[in-house]
Amino acid sequence: MALSYRARRIWTYVILLVGLPVYVVLAVTLADWARERLGRPAWWLEFVIFVGLGLLWALPFRSVFRGVGREDPDKTPRS
Numbered sequence: 001m002a003l004s005y006r007a008r009r010i011w012t013y014v015i016l017l018v019g020l021p022v023y024v025v026l027a028v029t030l031a032d033w034a035r036e037r038l039g040r041p042a043w044w045l046e047f048v049i050f051v052g053l054g055l056l057w058a059l060p061f062r063s064v065f066r067g068v069g070r071e072d073p074d075k076t077p078r079s
Contacts, residue, residue, distance in 0.1 A: 004074070005067075005073060008064050012064055012065055015061055015064065019057075027050075027053045031046075031049065
């Protein structure tokens with residue numbers, strides 16, 4: 001089932017304003033927990049982990065974000 005343009009825009013706002021901050025808190029908490037258990041990794045490995053986590057959150061939502069910044073394709077042109 002494809003979402004309408006309006007529904008995708010609404011879900012984009014929900015994901016960015018609610019879901020992303022929750023994900024950031026969970027990712028940092030998990031990284032701190034791992035740091036306590038395993039010790040602090042090298043700076044470059046820690047950098048790679050956080051960059052990976054920063055990109056990982058967006059993968060499931062690609063279809064929601066696609067085309068949201070453009071004009072509504074279903075909108076009738078004004079003449």
